[in-house]
Amino acid sequence: MTDRATRVLLLEQIHPDAVEILRSNGFVVETLDRALDEDELVSRIRDVHLLGIRSKTHVSRRVLEAAPNLVAIGAFCIGTTQIDLGAATEHGVTVFNAPFSNTRSVVELAIAEIIAMTRRLTEKNALMHAGVWDKSADGAHEVRGRTLGIVGYGNIGTQLSVLAEAMGMQVHFYDTADRLALGNARRCLSLDELLGASDIVTLHVDDRPSNRNFFGEEHFGLMRPGSLFLNLSRGFVVDYGALRKHLETGHIAGAAVDVFPVEPKGRGDEFVSELRGLPNVILTPHIGGSTEEAQQDIGRYVAGKFRDFVLNGSTAMSVNVPGLTLPRAEGTLRLILLHRNVPGVLARVNGLLADGGVNVEAQLLGTSGDLGYVVTDSASGTTQAIVDQIRALPETISLRVIF
Known part of the structure; x- marks a missing residue:
């Protein structure tokens, strides 16, 4: 190619x-x-x-x-x-x-939904469209002074932490990895600790298989009465049936959900979820980064x-x-070898090049687990026969040649 x-x-x-x-x-x-x-x-x-x-x-x-x-x-x-x-x-x-x-886009949606729920904007909007004037402060709050609990303190969680704190919120976070707290954010030693301390809980976990069904009935039960819940991470991490139950009882005052276990394939297809029809739930079609x-x-x-x-x-x-970047001199031929990471592969490759009279101009090797990736530049002498010999090595997964 x-x-x-x-x-x-x-x-x-x-x-x-x-x-x-x-x-x-x-x-x-x-x-x-x-x-x-x-x-x-x-x-x-x-x-x-x-x-x-x-x-x-x-x-x-x-x-x-x-x-x-x-x-x-x-x-x-x-x-x-x-x-x-x-x-x-x-x-x-x-x-x-x-x-x-798309980190910033997801964070801004989370902030918008937190404000929309704390000010009951969706309910007020629905009443206005129905012709009902309901000017009242009942149930409406500022986000300032409230405690935001962030589950997953990676790229999105940390940026959300900074913006939330700038708005006057207190930030607690929980992550299974050892993360550095930004600003005045406080690390919780357990998920249970975070749930009991937070007015708003938002999930920003990754898509590893172990996070499947990560958040369910037990966790909703540990949240503060009247608290808010957001999931803008992965649909399969939450038991939405349990969430509906706690929304209907009023234990959870509101929720915002952007991701679902099963999502329609294209625009205009029917969306099915047990969370449809609940007035205190904001549903969005996986648009966090859109x-x-x-x-x-x-x-x-x-x-x-x-x-x-x-x-x-x-x-x-x-x-x-393995991640490698090797500057390339003009006029060189580049061999790119992905191989199984076992001892002696680089020596065998260089032996084949040496036997063919090829002088290596530059070379970089990186390994990760079972894989090795080596980039080799030569000015002249690399023949199709040498390429075929390297490709035939039992450790070779793939070999590309760039002229």
Whole structure:
């Protein structure tokens, strides 16, 4: 594969800036506004080198087995659970995502929903549209002075912490990892401690499998009477049936939910949830990161990763491959080897190069777990026979040559 022959398939309304970046580098780009199911993807992926998706398209082992030319997948979002990362690695496919690009958008939505619930804006709005004038302060509060409990203190949780504190809120947080508290935020030693201390609880946990059914009946029961609940993280982490029960009893005064265990595939499809119909619940269609600014930034970021990977072999910030970036001298040939991380691979590669009279101009190796990734530049002498010998090594997963 050369940069001029690179074929790209972008699904699910990837931002036009991504298309422009890729096409300006000579890539052939096809776009679709919707997700593809497994059968559809299998039928279209054979000649694709780069696949760009969001959260609705699932890349299974079967899809990867049908994609002999695929070298990289870009998740134009934060999560990568929709991709079989193990199978991708086995097939020598490098995976990228955008872990930071929509952070601000999610945080701003959380702040907006907290204010909307504490001021009862959705209820007031509904009454006004029904022709009812209900000017009253009953049940309406300022957020200043209230305690916000943040579960998950990563990129989103920390930025939310800073903004909430600037608005006069007290911030408590809980995270299984050892996180540095920002500002005056206070770390809780347990989730139970946070739930008992917070007026508002908001979830910002990641998509690891262990977080499935993370928050349920027991946790809602430990929340303060009259408290508020938000989930803008992952739909599968919360028992929404238990949440409905506590909303109907009034134990939880309100909730805002942006993510769901099962979500419609496309715009206009029916949305089904046990939380529908509750007046004290704000429901949004997984739009935490859906701002024009965030989608533009995500498009540029992941497209840039694609470009740098194809043209230079850069794997910086890859999800599944050791991250390397090696500056490239003009006129060199670059070998990019993804291999099983066992002793002696680099020595065997360099031995084959030396036997062929190849002088190595620059070389960089990175390893992570069972994987090794090595980039090697040479000015001359690398023949197809040498490439075939390296590709035939039992440890080789994939080998690319960039001229």
